[in-house]
Amino acid sequence: xxxxxxxxxxxxxxxxxxxxxxxxxxxxxxxxxxxxxxxxxxxxxxxxxxxxxxxxxxxxxxxxxxxxxxxxxxxxxxxxxxxxxxxxxxxxxxxxxxxxxxxxxxxxxxxxxxxxxxxxxxxxxxxxxxxxxxxxxxxxxxxxxxxxxxxxxxxxxxxxxxxxxxxxxxxxxxxxxxxxxxxxxxxxxxxxxxxxxxxxxxxxxxxxxxxxxxxxxxxxxxxxxxxxxxxxxxxxxxxxxxxxxxxxxxxxxxxxxxxxxxxxxxxxxxxxxxxxxxxxxxxxxxxxxxxxxxxxxxxxxxxxxxxxxxxxxxxxxxxxxxxxxxxxxxxxxxxxxxxxxxxxxxxxxxxxxxxxxxxxxxxxxxxxxxxxxxxxxxxxxxxxxxxxxxxxxxxxxxxxxxxxxxxxxxxxxxxxxxxxxxxxxxxxxxxxxxxxxxxxxxxxxxxxxxxxxxxxxxxxxxxxxxxxxxxxxxxxxxxxxxxxxxxxxxxxxxxxxxx
Numbered sequence: 001x002x003x004x005x006x007x008x009x010x011x012x013x014x015x016x017x018x019x020x021x022x023x024x025x026x027x028x029x030x031x032x033x034x035x036x037x038x039x040x041x042x043x044x045x046x047x048x049x050x051x052x053x054x055x056x057x058x059x060x061x062x063x064x065x066x067x068x069x070x071x072x073x074x075x076x077x078x079x080x081x082x083x084x085x086x087x088x089x090x091x092x093x094x095x096x097x098x099x100x101x102x103x104x105x106x107x108x109x110x111x112x113x114x115x116x117x118x119x120x121x122x123x124x125x126x127x128x129x130x131x132x133x134x135x136x137x138x139x140x141x142x143x144x145x146x147x148x149x150x151x152x153x154x155x156x157x158x159x160x161x162x163x164x165x166x167x168x169x170x171x172x173x174x175x176x177x178x179x180x181x182x183x184x185x186x187x188x189x190x191x192x193x194x195x196x197x198x199x200x201x202x203x204x205x206x207x208x209x210x211x212x213x214x215x216x217x218x219x220x221x222x223x224x225x226x227x228x229x230x231x232x233x234x235x236x237x238x239x240x241x242x243x244x245x246x247x248x249x250x251x252x253x254x255x256x257x258x259x260x261x262x263x264x265x266x267x268x269x270x271x272x273x274x275x276x277x278x279x280x281x282x283x284x285x286x287x288x289x290x291x292x293x294x295x296x297x298x299x300x301x302x303x304x305x306x307x308x309x310x311x312x313x314x315x316x317x318x319x320x321x322x323x324x325x326x327x328x329x330x331x332x333x334x335x336x337x338x339x340x341x342x343x344x345x346x347x348x349x350x351x352x353x354x355x356x357x358x359x360x361x362x363x364x365x366x367x368x369x370x371x372x373x374x375x376x377x378x379x380x381x382x383x384x385x386x387x388x389x390x391x392x393x394x395x396x397x398x399x400x401x402x403x404x405x406x407x408x409x410x411x412x413x414x415x416x417x418x419x420x421x422x423x424x425x426x427x428x429x430x431x432x433x434x435x436x437x438x439x440x441x442x443x444x445x446x447x448x449x450x451x452x453x454x455x456x457x458x459x460x461x462x463x464x465x466x467x468x469x470x471x472x473x474x475x476x477x478x479x480x481x482x483x484x485x486x487x488x489x490x491x492x493x494x495x496x497x498x499x
Contacts, residue, residue, distance in 0.1 A: 001130040002045055003139065005192065005209060008032055008135045010315045010347055011061050012199035012243025014209065015142055016192060018128060019047045023107025027051040027440065028387050029141050032192050033064035034346040035071055042072075051104050052147035053077040053111070054142025055194060056123040057086065057256045059156050059249040060201055061315070062352040070262050077104060081115045082122030098124060108132040116145040116181050118174025119152030119201075125181070139190045140213070145174075146182055147193045148206035149220055151238065156201070156253075158247040171235040178226055187214025200243045200410075244392050246410030248319040248351060255352055263354060269341050270358035272332055274365030280332070281366075286357070287322075287444075287479060289333045291344065294436030297298065297450075300368035307440040309433065311340065317434075320410050321441035322353055330357040337361065371439065372450040374426060376459040379452065385423025391430055391456070399467035401428070401459055409438040416445055428452035428459070 002019040017038060019026030028038050041050050049072040054065050056079060069076040078088045080097030083416055088095065096102075100115035108131035114124045125145050127137035144152035172256055180368035190212055197207040204221060225234035242423060259417030264350040271279070280286045281302065288305040291314070297307050306319045310333075322331070331348075335341035341359035348356060374382055379401075389400050400406070407415045409429065419425060425447055429435040432455040439449045452459065459465055 001128075001132065002026070003128075003192075004041060005039060005042070006032075007196070007209065008350070010311075010313055011350060012196045013061055013350075014192070014194050014196060014207070015114075017041055017049075018106070018109060018111065019045065020107030020109045020132075021045070021047070022047060022132070025106040026049045027053060027104060027106055027111060028068055029053045030055055030058070031064040031068045032145065032350050033062050033067055033263070034349055035068040038068055039071065046251070048072070049074050049115065050076050050106065051077060051111075053098075053104065053113075053124075053126065054079070055141065055145075056120045056127065057088070057253060058144075059245075059253040059256075060195075060199065061350050062252055062260050062261075063256045064350075066260055067262055067325060068221070069095075073262075074312060076265070077113075077121040079113075079115075079124045081124065082120065082456065083350050086122040086257075088122065089258040100124075112137070114140075114181055115247065116142070116177040117153055117444070118170055118177045119144045120157065121173070122169070123152075123334070127185075128256075137185070137189060139192055140182075140185065141192045141194075142182075143194045144201050145177060145193075147189055147195060147199075147202050148191070148208050148211045149216075150202040151178065151206040151222055152207070153202055153238070153242045155239060155242055156245055157251065167239055168235065170230060171238050174238070175226070175231050175234050181218060181228060182213065185213045187212060187217065189213045191216060200245060200249075203242050222272075227379070234365070241394060243394075244408035244410055246319060246408075248323070248410075249412040251323070251352060260352070261498070265348060266345065266349075266354075269338060269345065269356065271338065272358050272360045274362070277332060277360050278366055285329065286332045287327070287329045288360075289318075289331050289344075290440070291334045294432050294451075297436060297440075298371055298373060300363070300370055302363065302366055303369045303438075304444050305440065307436050310344045311347055314344045315350045315353075317437045318348050318353055319351040321413060321437060323413065324353050324355055328355075330355045330360070332357065333359045334363070335359040335361065371436075371443075373453045374450050375453050376462055379459065382426070382450075383424070384426045385420040386425045388419075388425050388427045389456075390427055390435055396431065397469070399456075399469050401456065402466070402468050404428075404468075411432045412438050413441055413445075419447060424448045424450055425454055425488060426450050428455040430456050432458075 004017045006015045015030045052065050052069040076095040079097045098113045102113040104111040108321045110129040112127040126141040128139040129137045155167035156165045197205045288302045290305045290307050291310040345356040387404040389404040389406045396406040427435045427439050442449045
């Protein structure tokens with residue numbers, strides 16, 4: 001049996017190719033939308049992708065299951081559990097709709113679907129048996145059910161899908177799935193999750209890519225509650241301190257349920273000369289995406305450009321500041337060459353941004369402006385209408401600049417009505433990366449934005465700095481809190497630094 005994990009650092013997303021070498025057949029589970037890597041991997045191992053499967057209707061990225069099944073000519077498998085509200089749409093009419101116990105056979109390899117509700121009602125996990133070596137499962141693909149050191153959050157349906165209080169029955173379903181499905185497996189079974197550290201699909205995901213049932217049984221935060229049959233304690237702990245759910249999750253959830261558009265072979269990107277780009281910008285025909293680090297952006301940038309540093313986090317930050325359902329101008333990327341631009345385009349398509357039409361290799365000949373900044377030591381005497389902290393909620397609670405209000409950068413474009421349109425907003429994050437991304441989008445929305453140089457770390461380094469902590473602000477009303485909603489925490493561990 002061949003088993004390969006394909007990991008996307010940008011979205012902290014893992015997909016899997018599993019195949020039988022003897023039969024030359026493979027299945028891909030939870031693929032991303034740019035699918036060439038799966039086709040190349042199968043071809044390199046002398047295999048044909050004959051099946052594509054999803055664990056559930058995803059919220060954090062746009063699924064590539066329909067894309068890959070179409071390109072490979074393979075069968076598509078999706079869940080048919082969870083009730084009518086969680087049924088995949090008509091675009092999946094040609095798919096095999098799996099019930100609990102459905103088995104997919106690939107030569108000597110058996111892949112069995114197991115209904116594991118909790119994160120979502122329709123969620124499936126897959127037990128994998130290598131028939132050439134064993135007569136029982138040795139692996140479980142857990143999707144967003146069980147992560148390394150954590151479990152999938154059940155509150156996203158409330159947060160992004162417009163449901164009310166589904167988090168409570170979802171958390172109880174998750175407890176039952178752990179007890180009856182996961183912990184009934186032998187300790188040696190390897191756990192292969194769909195996400196790692198940095199994902200907003202849980203709050204304590206580990207950076208180790210895989211685990212075992214025995215390790216999670218012994219060391220996960222939730223294991224004690226299961227050992228003590230303490231359902232309420234589990235529910236309380238699970239729902240406390242979940243990370244901010246980015247606003248684009250709602251778009252992903254809806255599109256994944258209805259069926260993502262199949263993009264096929266994308267058209268060739270246009271290389272814009274400085275004159276062509278300047279003309280297109282003057283006619284407001286395109287949006288320019290500045291992919292440089294904020295240090296370079298602050299030396300001079302194209303007016304009303306979006307700062308989406310790449311390519312490592314192009315999808316993550318791009319989804320924060322560009323909504324393809326609200327903005328119809330295409331994107332032109334700053335890139336060293338065509339290959340880099342195509343890589344950035346691939347990242348953006350993973351979150352449903354399909355509007356990249358071209359790239360430019362430099363800023364020569366373009367009119368530049370210098371984004372406004374302020375030094376931390378000058379903040380006290382600077383007149384502003386709002387001091388805006390765009391970090392995650394737990395970062396804010398752990399310590400923030402006195403007087404700052406909080407809106408997560410992943411939600412700020414859905415919160416424009418809560419921001420002052422008169423006066424200057426001073427924005428900061430931890431080191432300046434996220435606040436530069438957010439500031440560029442807010443400037444495009446017509447707001448007057450000044451960025452704090454060095455952001456929170458720069459301010460905290462001042463001898464006179466005394467941050468406000470969660471204890472000091474208990475009970476205080478802040479801009480970043482929607483009425484009736486609990487504070488949402490940040491992920492406890494992250495890959496690749498600040499997000």
